Amino acid sequence: xxxxxxxxxxxxxxxxxxxxxxxxxxxxxxxxxxxxxxxxxxxxxxxxxxxxxxxxxxxxxxxxxxxxxxxxxxxxxxxxxxxxxxxxxxxxxxxxxxxxxxxxxxxxxxxxxxxxxxxxxxxxxxxxxxxxxxxxxxxxxxxxxxxxxxxxxxxxxxxxxxxxxxxxxxxxxxxxxxxxxxxxxxxxxxxxxxxxxxxxxxxxxxxxxxxxxxxxxxxxxxxxxxxxxxxxxxxxxxxxxxxxxxxxxxxxxxxxxxxxxxxxxx
Numbered sequence: 001x002x003x004x005x006x007x008x009x010x011x012x013x014x015x016x017x018x019x020x021x022x023x024x025x026x027x028x029x030x031x032x033x034x035x036x037x038x039x040x041x042x043x044x045x046x047x048x049x050x051x052x053x054x055x056x057x058x059x060x061x062x063x064x065x066x067x068x069x070x071x072x073x074x075x076x077x078x079x080x081x082x083x084x085x086x087x088x089x090x091x092x093x094x095x096x097x098x099x100x101x102x103x104x105x106x107x108x109x110x111x112x113x114x115x116x117x118x119x120x121x122x123x124x125x126x127x128x129x130x131x132x133x134x135x136x137x138x139x140x141x142x143x144x145x146x147x148x149x150x151x152x153x154x155x156x157x158x159x160x161x162x163x164x165x166x167x168x169x170x171x172x173x174x175x176x177x178x179x180x181x182x183x184x185x186x187x188x189x190x191x192x193x194x195x196x197x198x199x200x201x202x203x204x205x206x207x208x209x210x211x212x213x214x215x216x217x218x219x220x221x222x223x224x225x226x227x228x229x230x231x232x233x234x235x236x237x238x239x240x241x242x243x244x245x246x247x248x249x250x251x252x253x254x255x256x257x258x259x260x261x262x263x264x265x266x
Contacts, residue, residue, distance in 0.1 A: 001141070002087045003192045004067075011048050011186035018184025019052050021226055024168060025083055025111045026056050028230055032109050033078075040078040044071060044101060046094075048084045049186070069094065071101035078107050085112035086143045087190065095156035105237035108158060113187075114165055114227035115145045120215040121178060121207075121224060128207035129199075137195040149231055158233025159240055165229045171221040175208040178224055 033040070043060040046069060047053045050062045063070050065084035079098045088094045098108050122140045129136055144152070146165050153161035172178040182188050217223040234240060 001192060002089050003190050003194070004089075006194075007048070007087055007190040010183075010188050010190055013183060014049065014186030015184045016052075018181060018186070019049065021168065021185065021228070022049060022052055022083055025228060026053075028111055028166070028228060029080055029082065029109060032230065032232060036107065038107070040107070042076045042103075043078040043080070044076045046071075046079065046081040046084070046098065048087075049082075053082060065094070067093070069097045069101070071097055073100045074103055076101050076106060077103050078109070081108070081110040081112070083112055085110055086114075086117075086141060091144070092152055092155050095152060095158070099157050099233070099235055102235035104235055105239060106235040108231070108233045108235070110229075110231035112229055113143055114229035115143045116165075116167055116225050116227040117143055119225055120211060120222070121175070124175070124207040124211040124215070125203070127210055128203050132200060132203045132206055138191045138193045139189055139195075141189075141191055143227075144229070146229060149229060153231055153233045156233070157236070159236045161231070161233045163229065163231050165227055168226045168228065169217075170224050170226065171217050171219060172224060173221060175204060175211055175222065178222065 043057065044063055045053050045057055045060045046063045046065050048065045050064065054060075054062050060080075061076075065081065065088070067089060071079070079101050081094060081098055085091050085094060095108070095110070098110075102108060118140050125139050126136055129139075146163055149163035150161050153163070170181075172181065179188075211222050215223055
């Protein structure tokens, strides 16, 4: 799915001002850590933006989010994968490598863009390209839906998986202002199947018209959605809560709820 050479080229153009959503992700990461009654001393941070995250967590081992992660098995008590899973060609593989790097009862936190990210731009560009050229090319990476993420964590072998989401809305002067910001974020199109020839100006002009018609904020500017998905899971350990075996209950559910038990009728 992802052209990794193009992705690295785009990330190299990112600016400090363009990483404002990374600041939000850093706050989300700290919020999750504050909820856990545990100290972490062997942290690894997996990211494609090493300078920013090394500043945020100077004590952490910084690891590039390449397809094969430079992580030593059974070494860390905390692994965070930040702002890169949405570009991964094998997201489950990334999660498995993170889980293997954790010590028993170690914590994994993943933060990345989710399916509602840039939904307005996706729709405006698709409708404009079809109207102007009669065709459609991949422009925005497909991103996972929240309902799929718990299953991905379980497939990767994590215990106690949790997935939640927050949508941040940002306003822009016009579609070109938004695309300028995406360039500053290092998040422009790196899909392997992307159009390799320049897009006609008429496509963007029509997309601007559609965007303004359907997705204008009360201020008159254009709104853009960025969904941050947060995943948490634990490396399995015997000390963690375990589900009871079927049939092992010592009390009827009706007794526990204090309600009479009634037979079912057809």
